[in-house]
Amino acid sequence: MPGVRSGRGRAGRVFLVAASAGCLVGLVGGGFRWCLEHADEWRASVLEAAAGLGAAGRLIPVVLTAGGATVACLIAQRVPHAAGSGIQHVEAVWRQESEARTARLLPTKFVGGVIAIGSGLVLGREGPIVHMGAAIGSAAGRSARLDxxxxxxLxxxxxxxxxxxxxxxxxxGLLFVCEELTGTVRPRLVLLTLLGTVTAVAGSQLIVGDGLVLPLPAVPAPPLWMLPVFLLAGMTAGALGAAYSALVVRTLEVCDRLTRVPLPVRAGAIGAGVGALxxxxxxxxxxxxELSERLLSGESLTVAALLLCLAVRFVAGPLSYAAATxxxxFAPLLALGALWGTLTHALASPLLPAGSAGPAAFAVVGMAAVFTGVVRAPLTAVVLVTEMTGAGALLLPLLTACFAATVTADRLGSEPLYDTLRRRMLERA
Structure with missing residues (x-):
């Protein structure tokens, strides 16, 4: 049967392309993570040296981050859709609302992302890696002359x-495709994602290793009577997530009105503020x-310190995103959630009896719940946080809190953030 054989051949070819392209995504993404890790080490050494210079040394981080933000913004301006996360662009391509970008996007996103994130802006590595991975998939499909x-x-x-x-x-990564990027489960798409994900993670481990991103010390499963506590914690996290989404969008709208201020100048000013922090x-x-790792390790912080750090990062994240680099x-959201969960435990612990879950458990639950309140992808949040921390014992609290966060954010009328960002992108195209 020629038709059957040609169909099988076509399927085999696309799977081979997915596996090969996945390896490249792993190497590129692993290289991106490696560069950021070394940028963090370099930034820490610069700050340590600056601390020994007295008052004048405080200008060094200001200049460092302002310069990095300006350069990264200038780089991103050269390629459409290179600024920001890029996840909204991947969603738009799936919906056939936009065209895929390939050749120039990859180096622009890599270099600009390393400079912007490495200079200290409150931004995450996942957006650029998702966008670069999608660009590699599209380029591979075209090179292989797939339909x-x-x-x-791909x-x-x-x-x-x-x-x-x-x-x-x-x-x-698989749930992210089904729950967030496409909102659907298609067998062929699932198989392609599984194959690409396996080869990509295997490739990245050659560069960054295979350890947990945020290792969590062993924690016992909380008692069942605490599930209502985590339900309430999820509700507050959902409200926080809705507020964060609104602030991100509002900050972008305010910056849009500053038409007389060139984008690189705006980026430099934002970078200077972040550098001062x-x-x-x-x-x-x-x-x-680093913040999330400290909180998960059980490092003790006062309520005042938690509140201050939460407030600063709550504002600095949207500001950094508005720098157009x-x-x-995602990563700043997870840190914000860890702060919120730890703070929730600190406030609730006087009311809880002995044997209750500790601050690390609340931090893990907070990470997933705040993420859910913003992105509205509860299953992705639960699995992502579990894989990052190894917190399999916390599945019931995670599911409970993410359910509550989803319902709360919906009831508050908060739209999933990437839906809003995708619509903004298309309106401005």
């Missing part, structure tokens, strides 16, 4: 592989992995 539908599927599937590489979370305390800035939202 338009298979090329579009674009989306390899975007999910990018998320998996960003957080070493292969199942999270960095000089005060480095934990106020950056993607937030490459960079995502």
């Amino acid at each position: 338009a539908e298979d090329t579009r599927m 674009h989306t599937a390899l975007g999910g592989a990018g998320l998996a590489v960003a957080f070493t979370a292969p199942l999270g 960095m000089g005060f305390d480095p934990l106020f800035t950056g993607g937030g992995d 490459p960079g995502g939202l």
